[in-house]
Amino acid sequence: MTVSSAPGKVYLFGEHAVVYGEPAVPCAVERRATVSVTARDDDHVRVRAEDLSLNGFTVEYRGSTGDHPDVDVPAPLVEAAMGYIDAAVAQARDAADAPDAGFDITVESDIPLGAGLGSSAAVVVAGIDAATRELGVELSPREIAERAYRAEHEVQDGQASRADTFCSAMGGAVRVEGDDCRTIDAPPLPFVIGFDGGAGDTGALVAGVRSLREEYDFAADTVSTIGDIVRRGETLLAEADPDADEPPEELLSELGRFMNFNHGLLEALGVSSRSLDSMVWAAREAGSYGAKLTGAGGGGCIVALDPTPETQTGLQFTPGCEDAFRAELATEGVRLEE
Ligand code: MEV
Structure with a gap:
């Protein structure tokens, strides 16, 4: 089993304006999503989520496309969470050149969902890291940021900015302007x-x-x-x-x-x-x-x-x-x- 974690973030400045090419400064914060991944012998993906404001859920499917059967939690939330997890799995399979890789995945998070703290980005970043390592491939945080951005971009119909995924992968304070993302120095902000x-x-x-x-x-x-x-x-x-x-x-x-x-x-x-x-x-x-x-x-x-x-x-x-x-x-x- 491989366990990876990634932080959520706050915007010190600049959300919304960043969509129009203005700079923004998101900062990673000590609230994390933790993803545990174990490679399977078949091509199934089994996902168990805890603490995702969902009362927890378990979903299992086969192959590369998530077709998520009924589960005993609010379906739109599960569909939203599974969309990100599916996209992270697809990125990990691609990075490791293992299109049929199967995984048992457990997601735990203390980042409130959809509340502006980059919860989905943290799950995608930690998921790609844990799944690729489990397949014997170690990506740099920058490569994970790029793949996590592609995953979010796909799930959000092209609306995602790079801010959440870059900040979650790299940590610290970050400057984002269009496609240009870099970490910047910052003192410990309270x-x-x-x-x-x-x-x-x-x-x-x-x-x-x-x-x-x-x-x-x-x-x-x-x-x-x-x-x-x-x-x-x-x-x-x-x-x-x-x-x-x-x-x-x-x-x-x-x-x-x-x-x-x-x-x-x-x-x-x-x-x-x-x-x-x-x-x-x-x-x-x-x-x-x-x-x-x-x-x-x-x-x-x-x-x-x-x-x-x-x-x-x-x-x-x-x-x-x-x-x-x-x-x-x-x-x-x-x-x-x-
Ligand atoms: C949402 O967390 C931040 C927005 O600027 C949208 C985005 O940058 O993708 C509103």
């Missing part, structure tokens, strides 16, 4: 995440911004202003000491201001929600340096910067917040667990 228990519809939210941007100049300007904020945020990170034990207060304060601006602009683009706004305001009132939604929006998660316990406590008592937790910057991306 992230706090608030989760409303829901999930936005990424496709619909991206389509909504697209039509707003086509219809109104203000929306096109808003998208390019988000790009300006990202560039300023990047400059702040580039000037910071990446080896500092703690980021200086002035840095957190400036990054937090830009996160607040970024949230306001995302709200103007119509991708926030009542629960996301309540959590953002609760985080600010609890003393965080700044807070914004992360990911596509519409529901899901916010990210705040606060090294103290105050924001997490404040969020826990906020109506609409189902869970609040710390998630430090994950310096390691995909890794072999055993």
